[in-house]
Amino acid sequence: MNNKNKNGNDTIENIESEKNVVGTVISDDVSPSFEIFRFKAKHDKYVTPGSLVATSVSNNIFLVGRVTSSHEYNPHESVSRIAPREAMGIIPDYPGEELSLTIYRRYQAEIIDEVKLVDGDYKIYSPEKMPKSGSEVFVPPQKVITDVMGLEVDPEKSLNIGTLAVSLAEEEDIPISIKREIIQRHVFIGGTTGGGKSYAARVLAEEIHKQGIPIIFFDTQYEFVPLTEALGGTVLVPGKDYWIKLSSLTETELLDLIPAITHELHVSLLTKAFLTLKKGGPAGVPQTTLGVSPSRDNFGLRELLQTIQRIGPEMDAKPNTVDMVVARTRYYLGSYSFLGAGFNWQDALKPNSVVDINCKRFGRQSLQFILASTLRELNELRKRKKINPYVIFIDEAHLFVPQDESSPCKQIIRESVRTGRHHGICTVLITQSPMDIDKKAIRQCNTRLLFAIEPDQLQSIQGVRADATQEMIDGLPKAPVGTCILTGTYETIKHAIPVKIRVMENPEADAGKAPDIFSEVSG
8 A cells, every 4th residue: 555645755644535434533521632532423434342443643643542432412312302202292303313413423442552654664652642633533454453453464374263343334354363372372262151162262273273283172072073073183082092191190189089098097008109109119120120210100000009018018007908908999090991001192292183082971070180180291291392382272171270179180270371381382271151260370371262251250351351441341241152352461462352253164063053952853
């Protein structure tokens, strides 16, 4: 676009003539100011909350504002006018907004950035100038909107998740292509059931897959199995073709798996045997004798039982006590199908790989242990550079990192989102209950997709709203399906923006569709 006048200087006038002028800045008791400006809209121009508009302050500088509210003025429809009309049966007869001198719409916009034209290009600065009354208000060029929001223009380096979800008069859909680096700072997706959060997670996964980063779904509701298969990935079922190693548990987790061992001596015997193995002590021959390092990355139930029997006499435990601990340990641990030889993540996490851990049939306690062990092993392998960087999607995240209670996964997830970006460990937390998820964890997720939620949950997302206006947050309970507010820190998403999530490229992999129960029972 050529934005120069006849003398070759950059100007705003050409932008206003080429773009869509929607109104004029007005002067009243609060506008214009350094924070906001209000404008009277043209009779045939409409904008919605979240729309970006601009107004010039000089021949090469304009301010960008985000629409927050609106109001229509129509003196013909005041109570004092309506009451006598209704009483006397008078039909209203006055000109519409396009011909009226007294009917108009007023919008208010908060100023978010200042844009300067320099050598035909746009430079974004923090706002310092004040709008001018009487200046035209127009829709800024698409490139300005992209730059102001901190979006990415290079399709090879971006994640295309949808389009701008506001009406900008005749403006075409503006793609929302976020920088691919955002995944390294973690993502939070929250919203009520049926609002589109899982669909958005699948769209995000499609985009990440294009970048070649390995993806893991910890799938509690079969939400990601079809997409995994569509992308040529692998579906694993704990106890069938995926196992966690007993050695990857902590002693607390071990004791939780064996509720019948509560006596102090019994607990001491079990935990000492377990920690002996952890430190490299053998079930039979010492590892140091075998020429390996004094730590055990992999041991199972057989080694644990042998070690209990070996160290029992050292703790002055009677034979029947040792036998009781062995029997109860064998019984309980043997009943968990997901405990076994472990899994070869080095081979599984190749570039472009997709792995779904399908845990639909497991209860909450088992889910906790499976995820805790999986995360612990993955994190350790990645920190030692034994596996590629990866992104893990955790569905029903409020079950694993709850707000007001402890869980085996809580500290691991907190640590993953706090330091994971330094190691190439990327986390996506998904929940339909934001009020029940740990606030420290979601605040560490620097990019957030907020879908429709129940009114009583609004307070729970205040800490991750970034610069989303209160009007945008208050509108979430009525947000259309598939529409969200995209927020983040300034490094990821500069300003909160309403987004309409795009259609999946693999529509057959949409596992979120509810079954048609009526057709099933109609003969």
